Amino acid sequence: MNFPLLSTLIVLPLLGALVLLFIPRANDRAIRYFAVLVAFAAFVVSIALFVGFRAEADLQFVERVAWIPQFGIAYYVGVDGLSILLVLLTTFLMVIALGGSWVGVTERVKEYHIFFLLLEAAIIGVFVSLDLFLFYVFWEFTLIPMAFLIGIWGHGRRVYAALKFILFTMFGSTLMLVAILALAFAYRDLTGTLSFALTDLWTKPVPLGLQPWLFGAFALAFAIKVPMWPFHTWLPDAHVEAPTAGSVILAGVLLKMGTYGFLRFNLPLFREAAHQFAPVIIALALIGIVYGAIVSMVQRDIKSLVAFSSVSHLGYVMLGLFVFNAQGISGGILQMINHGLSTGALFLLVGMLYERRHTRLIADFGGVAKVMPIFAAFFLLVMFSSVGLPGLNGFIGEFLILTGAFIANPMYAAVAATGVVLSAIYLLWMYQRAMAGPLTHEANKTLKDLSAREIVLLGALVVFIVWIGVYPRTFLDPIQPSVMDLIGILR
């Protein structure tokens, strides 16, 4: 296929944002419809990408144009099994997120949608960049719209949260920039030419003395993004203050930039260091799994509960990636998608409650299932997907990760599996208090059940939640060759 699908995916939202500039501010509806339309078009393009993707290990849909040839920097994009699903997830969740902003966002609608489309282009750029400099540009570019989304359309302490988000991420990415430069120059030292292309850098092993430093710098940037324990404290603040759609994208996609970074760069580029550091990463992942789950139990705000649960779930992903076997890494990749779907759906659900009641405190609810039965049904299903119930998506990812972990060391799996018990506790307890029991608050007695638009959004998420649970091969088979390839590199 010669048609530049990946560039289309990046340019489409940018063009959309540009067109939005010219739609009159007063025309709210047109802005919303157009933005959703653009996002949907991008989703359709990414489906074409997925359908056209061959289940092979090589990079596909590659486009390469010199950008700053003096420094060996190029516009160089492509996908393989490690990134294809994330592209699909991004475009899908964007449609959901924008569709979910219908009621919640009423101010500065135009800027809001422009920022979202810019964000989409940047995220896709991150997942398809094969040039490290280009990757860095996209990586940093995601920060700006996201910080604005939190800072302008957020709640309560939104400015504090936006600042914390920026400072934490910048702290990591600055070191990453230095590491990227050092990597390129180390390559020049070996070959005589400067290049930032991943496919070039792969070919020459990074000097052993340099590896731990570069691994560390990349790892720090990515670990903050994931976020791994103990770099996670920006996340609950960012989530609690972010608007609903911001949370959906933040949890659903932005965090995956961190785990993807480990997968794309840390593992293949610094093989020896990866083995060296694996016990540390795994230890932090395990702490994150247990710690995030325990702290989730006592949250009073549903959003911060889901935020801490993300720390736990992404601990699973990290564990899977660093056990270096097919089950762990496949499970890790699939779990990125699963977390995006389940947690995205959870944030969307919480947002729907917030739009109705303007509170997210568990104590302000109780008995909601009585007045919102359809909402309750979706909530239950999504909750059990997050709990890892077989038949739904979360189980496949979790089980593969646990299998991989068990092969590496049964103790890893034993510690990680406690998260399975704990997740049932914090989610079911929350459901019990918020959704079950008698209707204690007067304001909750008149809550309206879901609208058709909301049912469509949640229904779309549920389709994938069930699909992955029942027939995961649609998504597992295409990524297998790339995973096996990566394992080959690691061995």
Place this chain on the structure above:
Amino acid sequence: MINYLWLVPALPLAGATINAIFSRKLPRWIVSAIAVGAVGASFVVSLLAFFTLQGLDEHQRVINVPIYSWIPVGEFRVDAAFLLDPLSALMLLVVTGVGLLIHIYSMGYMAHDENYGRFFTYLNLFVFSMLVLVLGNNYLLMYVGWELVGLCSYLLISFWFFKPEAAAAGKKAFVTTRIGDFGFGLGVLLIFTTFGTLDFAHVFKEAHELFKPGAPVITAITLLLFAGAVGKSAQIPLYVWLPDAMEGPTPVSALIHAATMVTAGVYMVARSNVLFELAPLSSEVVAWTGALTAIFAATIALVQMDLKRVLAYSTISQLGYMFVAVGVGAYGAGVFHLMTHAFFKALLFLAAGSVMHAMNGVIDMRHLGGLSKKMFWTYATFGAGALAIAGFPLLSGFFSKDEILAAAFGTNHLAIWALGLITAGLTAFYIFRAFFLTFRTTPRWEVEHHAPTDSAHAWRGPHESPATMTAPLVILAGLAVIAGYVGMPKVLGANFLEGYFEPVFKPHDLHLAASTEWMLMGASVIVGLLGIATAWWMYEKQPDLPVKLGKQFSGVYNLLWHKYYVDEIYSAVFVAPGYKLAMWLWQFVDVRIIDGVANGLGYATAACSRVVRGWQTGYARAYALMMLIGTVIVIGWLMMR
């Protein structure tokens, strides 16, 4: 025929799906037609499968039916595939058969519930899940069914979620069983790393070839698997969820928390008999857990006043018997008791539900009594069930319990046999205590007392339940009486079951002398009759006696009445400290330490920046210039090296 095996679980799943989406818009008779029809059709297909299997040669009675390849990753491959053999075929009949009767019963029982459609959706979903559990041909698919029945249990226990107790009980059930599943899951993983597959056929074949009895890894696998059974089948120490599960509608208690789901652990151990045979230590643990649970729960049942809770503790106790059986290697006896128990315990629960129906929801035996005159069918069928569970000669419970006790005795587990025998006496006592307190004795209810203020729904005193409810009672009573004849002791006649299970279980010959068998049978009969007689004496003849005894032995009485304070102990030891730990991690570690360090770094930076404040012009272009200079310096330095 076997090609249509997938219909057995697919039909209830289809029923659940249709009702989940459309039941809010459909009239009730269509909702129930779909739900009952789905399970009924599933039962018919199960019957056909059963007879097809019986028609085959004995060695061919193990049929794997692949459906599709589910998770293939690296060397890890799991298929969605079913296994039909005598064990799963029998389970199919029990699940769909008892399930069908309970679906029919529910049409009457739930007739006035506003969430009629949701109830049948869940009920069908449960039948589907249980069938997946039973039919799965590998440990992962079994685990899928295992977890899905847990989901349905949760949904149905908290069916009346607006009652805080129901919501709490549902969560407790799911979480407690998940603690056991933690072990089960690790056991499955250990099976995979040991054998490289999760298929029953391969695992059992290789286990046989590769390992000798007592191999540590097999012991570990079986103990981990058994942890799951302890949770799901409500054994010590994870039984605490089952009594609370009685908050669910009574048909649910009958189907899930008596007849089918809670027996999943027994089924799993029986299914894994090859592994347990190789792990004598694990089998010993299974048998002892069962025996201790049996007597422990039976003692609690002695004094409870809530009729359904008596039955709940009775279920825990009877499950203990089944674990004794599979623990001492009498797998056929365990599954036999599983089947008879499914009939008589479902019957007892449904009869209790009929009482609740008649008494406007009252289930406390202190407010019952004398119902035999008002509801003959309920009374008679409960009586049949009570006789069956008490081990009255020639009824189903007599045969199956006797076989378990004989197996314990015959394998030299004399202490376990003694515990089982005592439990048999306690069982006979508590069930007839409940029987007399509910149906005989003087009525302790008054019509005015219960009457609500609005007269349209006024309670006009107990009445017999509709035919949709009594018909299942009668059928189950029939089964509770006769089902034992398929597994008669050899001294009485031919034992059909023993040969039936042959491809799955090795024949279990105890080599007991006929005189020993008669002696054991005699002992059980005497103990059972003694229990019945004592209950009759204490509650029918001398109604003041229990109160006096309770006062005289108030220490023991309180201990039993408060269920050995186990819930309170768990709450103090696990729940409260867990909460404190979580608060500490959040408020101290997260907020103070981690954020404290981050903020500290921030302040330190701010302090440094005071020194270089002069550079801070506040103009973006100045910053951009500085960034550019910085980048150039770094790149320059790197290029110069």
